[in-house]
Amino acid sequence: MPADKPLKVIYNKLLSHFGRQHWWPARTPFEVIVGAILTQNTNWSNVEKAINNLKTAVNPADRDKSIGLLTPEKLYRCKLSDLAVLIKPAGYFNIKAGRLKNFMDWFFENYDGDLERLFNKNISSLREELLSVRGIGPETADSIVLYAAEKPSFVVDAYTYRIMFRHRLIPEEITYDELKAFFEESLQSDVKLFNEYHALLVRLGKTYCKKTKPQCTICPLGDLPHD
DNA sequence: TGCCAGGCCGGGT
DNA sequence: ACCCGGCATGGC
Numbered sequence: 381m382p383a384d385k386p387l388k389v390i391y392n393k394l395l396s397h398f399g400r401q402h403w404w405p406a407r408t409p410f411e412v413i414v415g416a417i418l419t420q421n422t423n424w425s426n427v428e429k430a431i432n433n434l435k436t437a438v439n440p441a442d443r444d445k446s447i448g449l450l451t452p453e454k455l456y457r458c459k460l461s462d463l464a465v466l467i468k469p470a471g472y473f474n475i476k477a478g479r480l481k482n483f484m485d486w487f488f489e490n491y492d493g494d495l496e497r498l499f500n501k502n503i504s505s506l507r508e509e510l511l512s513v514r515g516i517g518p519e520t521a522d523s524i525v526l527y528a529a530e531k532p533s534f535v536v537d538a539y540t541y542r543i544m545f546r547h548r549l550i551p552e553e554i555t556y557d558e559l560k561a562f563f564e565e566s567l568q569s570d571v572k573l574f575n576e577y578h579a580l581l582v583r584l585g586k587t588y589c590k591k592t593k594p595q596c597t598i599c600p601l602g603d604l605p606h607d
Numbered sequence: 608t609g610c611c612a613g614g615c616c617g618g619g620t
Numbered sequence: 621a622c623c624c625g626g627c628a629t630g631g632c
Contacts, residue, residue: 420614426630427613458629475615517615537613582613591611 386549387566390601391573394580397600401579406431409495412528416520417479418470429469437466452493456484459564474548479515486513499529507533517557526578532571534563535578539585546589547601 382393406412410587418427434449438460448464449455453522464477484493490509491498499506506529507510510521518536536559544550550559567573588599596602 416613421612422614422628423612423630425612426628429630469629471612472614472627473629475627479615515615519614523613535613539613578613579613585613 385566387563391567391577391580393600394584395576397578398583400605401583403575403579404523406527408450409528410452413483413524414450414455414480416523416527417483417515418467418476420472420476420520421518422471427470430467432467433466452484452487452495452566455480456488456493476513482514483516495528499531503531503533506531518560522560524572526571530571532564532569532574534560534567534574536560537565537578537582539589540578540581542591543581543585543589543601546596 404412404415406415414434415427415431419431431450433454436447436477437449438445438447439449439454441457441459442454449458455463460477460481464473467473467476467480470476487493487498501509503525506520507525509607510516510524511518516524516584522533523534525531538557541554541559544559545552550562554562563574563577565592567577584600588596
């Protein structure tokens, strides 16, 4: 019997140490998309405040004055400047308001604001199309594909890179696509697995593998090589 | 208090 | 093809 691959071993350790993470922390696929853009280089607790603002806001441009902007139609009709104020707690609010608008414009122009239509594509063309939107890079695209469309695209982020590098499992100069391929070639292509694995890496990173704290003696992966 | 957080873009080499 | 500055708030 061949031993399990290192990435599978790590997954099992993380899962038994932390338990299931129940990602993505959102109620609807559309909310996942908005959150994915808002959380770029930003603490999730700040994103929650911004999401909450969007949930409880009323769009002045709407005639019905109903509560909440977290539907495609509502967000699409929201002015850029109103959006920027609402998402302020998430940081980079001018940039991110523009990115949300870019996505919404593209989404309505090409898919009439219909998520079913957008997600009714094969995984690679969905990813490519998302990447063509200004403000959606590889991590955001993969997050949308995995957590909103629920297709098996492994999400790489700063924690993934840092954890893998510190355990000497990857070279320092590896690219996003190479690291993504490393995971996808080592694991079964399974939405639930990719979902849980990325969430667990983020959990590990937040807990034990922050940028300034190179030494980690109590990491649950401690028996692996470690700098 | 300064540093960090679930990136990405655009301009300069 | 890289490299780097800019973008910004809230928490520890």
